Amino acid sequence: xxxxxxxxxxxxxxxxxxxxxxRAARDLLARMDRAEVTIPLIAAEAGVxxxxxxxxxxxxxxxxxxxxxxxxxxxxxxVETGSGRGDLLAWAEQxxxxxxxxxxxxxxxxxxxxxxxxxxxxxxxxVRQQIAAIAERAAARGEVFPHIDTVLxxxxxxxxxxxxxxxxxxxxxxxxxxxxxxxACA
Amino acid sequence: xxxxxxxxxxxxxxxxxxxxxxRAARDLLARMDRAEVTIPLIAAEAGVxxxxxxxxxxxxxxxxxxxxxxxxxxxxxxVETGSGRGDLLAWAEQxxxxxxxxxxxxxxxxxxxxxxxxxxxxxxxxVRQQIAAIAERAAARGEVFPHIDTVLxxxxxxxxxxxxxxxxxxxxxxxxxxxxxxxACA
DNA sequence: CGCTAAAAGCAAATTCTTTGCGTTTGCAGG
DNA sequence: CCTGCAAACGCAAAGAATTTGCTTTTAGCG
Numbered sequence: 472x473x474x475x476x477x478x479x480x481x482x483x484x485x486x487x488x489x490x491x492x493x494r495a496a497r498d499l500l501a502r503m504d505r506a507e508v509t510i511p512l513i514a515a516e517a518g519v520x521x522x523x524x525x526x527x528x529x530x531x532x533x534x535x536x537x538x539x540x541x542x543x544x545x546x547x548x549x550v551e552t553g554s555g556r557g558d559l560l561a562w563a564e565q566x567x568x569x570x571x572x573x574x575x576x577x578x579x580x581x582x583x584x585x586x587x588x589x590x591x592x593x594x595x596x597x598v599r600q601q602i603a604a605i606a607e608r609a610a611a612r613g614e615v616f617p618h619i620d621t622v623l624x625x626x627x628x629x630x631x632x633x634x635x636x637x638x639x640x641x642x643x644x645x646x647x648x649x650x651x652x653x654x655a656c657a
Numbered sequence: 658x659x660x661x662x663x664x665x666x667x668x669x670x671x672x673x674x675x676x677x678x679x680r681a682a683r684d685l686l687a688r689m690d691r692a693e694v695t696i697p698l699i700a701a702e703a704g705v706x707x708x709x710x711x712x713x714x715x716x717x718x719x720x721x722x723x724x725x726x727x728x729x730x731x732x733x734x735x736v737e738t739g740s741g742r743g744d745l746l747a748w749a750e751q752x753x754x755x756x757x758x759x760x761x762x763x764x765x766x767x768x769x770x771x772x773x774x775x776x777x778x779x780x781x782x783x784v785r786q787q788i789a790a791i792a793e794r795a796a797a798r799g800e801v802f803p804h805i806d807t808v809l810x811x812x813x814x815x816x817x818x819x820x821x822x823x824x825x826x827x828x829x830x831x832x833x834x835x836x837x838x839x840x841a842c843a
Numbered sequence: 844c845g846c847t848a849a850a851a852g853c854a855a856a857t858t859c860t861t862t863g864c865g866t867t868t869g870c871a872g873g
Numbered sequence: 874c875c876t877g878c879a880a881a882c883g884c885a886a887a888g889a890a891t892t893t894g895c896t897t898t899t900a901g902c903g
Contacts, residue, residue, distance in 0.1 A: 484868055485881065506772070511859065520883050525860065527881085583821055584770045586692070595822040623823075624815040624834065631822075632814035635769055636781040648810065651841070670899055671850065697890065706852055711891065713850085844903105851898070859890070867882070873875085 491517040492524060496538045505577055510534070536585030539578035543594050549601055555609025555616045559626070560649045562601060564642050567630045571639035579635065598627055617656040625652040677703040678710060682724045691763055696720070722771030725764035729780050735787050741795030741802045745812070746835045748787060750828050753816045757825035765821065784813055803842040811838040 495517035499508050510531050514521040528534040549562045569575050582590040602622050609616040617625075626648045633640050640648075681703035685694050696717050700707040714720040735748045755761050768776040788808050795802040803811075812834045819826050826834075 483870085483881090488882080509859070521859080522861080522884080523882055526862095530860090580769055583766055591822040623818070625811070625837075628814040628818035629810040631818055632809070635821075636777040636817075637809075651811075655837070669850090669901085674851075695890070707891080708853080708893085709851055712893095716891090846902085848901095849899085851896100853894105853896080855893085857890105857892070859888105861888070862886090863884105865882105865884085868880085869878105870880100871876100871878085873877100 488517075488519055488523065489527075492519065492534070493538050493541065496534060497542070500535075500538075500577075508535075532581065532584045533586065535581040536590045539581040540590045540593050543578060543582070543597060545597055545601055549605050551608065555605060555612070555614045556649065556653060558605045558608065559602070559616075559622065559652070560646060562605060563626050563630065563645050563649055566598075566627070567634075567640060567642070567645050570631065571634050576634060579631070595623075598623070602627075615653075615656055617652045621655050622652050625655065674703075674705055674709065675713075678705065678720070679724050679727065682720060683728070686721075686724075686763075694721075718767065718770050719772065721767040722776045725767040726776045726779050729764055729768070729783060731783055731787055735791050737794065741791060741798070741800045742835065742839060744791045744794065745788070745802075745808065745838070746832060748791060749812050749816065749831050749835055752784075752813070753820075753826060753828070753831050756817065757820045762820060765817070781809075784809070788813075801839075801842055803838045807841050808838050811841065 492513060495513045496508070499513060499516055508531070510524050511521045513534070514524050517524075524534060528537065549558055552558050552561055570579060579594075582594055599619055602619050606616045606619065626645075629648055630640060630645065678699060681699045682694070685699060685702055694717070696710050697707045699720070700710050703710075710720060714723065735744055738744050738747055756765060765780075768780055785805055788805050792802045792805065812831075815834055816826060816831065
């Protein structure tokens with residue numbers, strides 16, 4: 472844990488500007504249609520000049536992707552249900568629900584639309600972390616638990632693919648996916 | 658088959674303009690960096706005024722998504738290898754390769770970035786069609802073959818998820834995915 | 844052959860984006 | 874504490890893209 476998200480030094484002016492711009496962007500996204508949000512608007516809301524944002528982020532997509540990645544970072548440890556299977560099921564259901572909400576879909580799109588694969592990878596990394604935490608607890612209890620990549624392929628990928636390209640899956644389908652993940656490791 | 662892709666009447670001026678704009682967009686995308694392509698540029702290349710494009714597509718993303726969806730439409734029937742498993746494997750490997758290319762990734766991103774879920778759904782529909790064609794041939798031979806949604810969940814979703822969020826899968830991993838799809842239907 | 848509605852052209856007005864230059868800010872060395 | 878330095882910001886002008894009102898063209902139809 473030696474790197475910052477996107478700002479140079481922790482307490483400087485740079486960090487303050489970034490914080491206020493992020494907050495302004497989040498506020499505006501909550502308040503108005505995503506298509507109406509522009510850099511000049513965000514700049515005004517944040518109390519900075521547009522050129523500051525242009526120089527730092529380049530374009531709206533990059534900024535929104537930055538904001539989205541930050542919001543996508545898990546803020547808590549997966550709930551503990553007593554078994555690895557239960558933990559994974561609970562996590563997957565919540566993940567599916569969050570990501571299929573309007574805001575969730577918009578955040579995913581923003582992250583994917585940005586240049587370079589850094590944002591998406593970070594999101595995938597967050598998911599891996601969460602699953603790893605669950606897997607570790609399961610291992611500590613001596614349970615069998617699927618490999619992380621198995622969970623990504625069998626649970627996370629279908630959830631996300633359906634949200635992006637088709638129809639979001641209901642909770643029962645998510646449960647089925649979790650079962651198939653476990654059936655691959657027994 | 659009663660609807661057109663995006664143009665009103667088949668032979669009118671509208672259709673000609675759409676065709677030339679699509680072609681211009683494709684040409685420019687092939688010739689220069691995607692970030693450099695703008696609507697005024699495409700308009701000039703297509704020999705129309707920018708306002709025509711703005712009125713019809715609204716913004717660059719919509720136009721590029723339109724173009725990408727068209728390019729994503731499969732132009733041939735899946736190759737026949739003698740077995741459903743072989744057909745699916747061949748199709749999946751080719752799909753994975755096409756989609757993980759620079760152009761493929763850009764097209765997916767363009768499709769996902771557009772407003773409304775129409776583009777992504779159409780892409781998913783194309784995939785379904787291809788898989789259905791393979792499944793039908795398998796059924797005609799009396800083979801067992803996984804349900805289309807199983808193939809989507811176990812084969813297509815992981816391929817696409819990895820391309821978008823992580824690292825593209827190699828051919829051997831794709832083969833493994835195909836195996837798991839068949840293991841679910843035996 | 845004219846009529847009509849939809850779509851394209853044109854051009855002015857608006858808004859967004861880029862850029863050069865001067866100023867501020869926080870850090871570091873003296 | 875003070876001063877120098879580099880990074881980042883503000884400001885404003887220039888440049889590019891987007892929107893819009895109005896006119897003209899075009900394809901289809903009676």
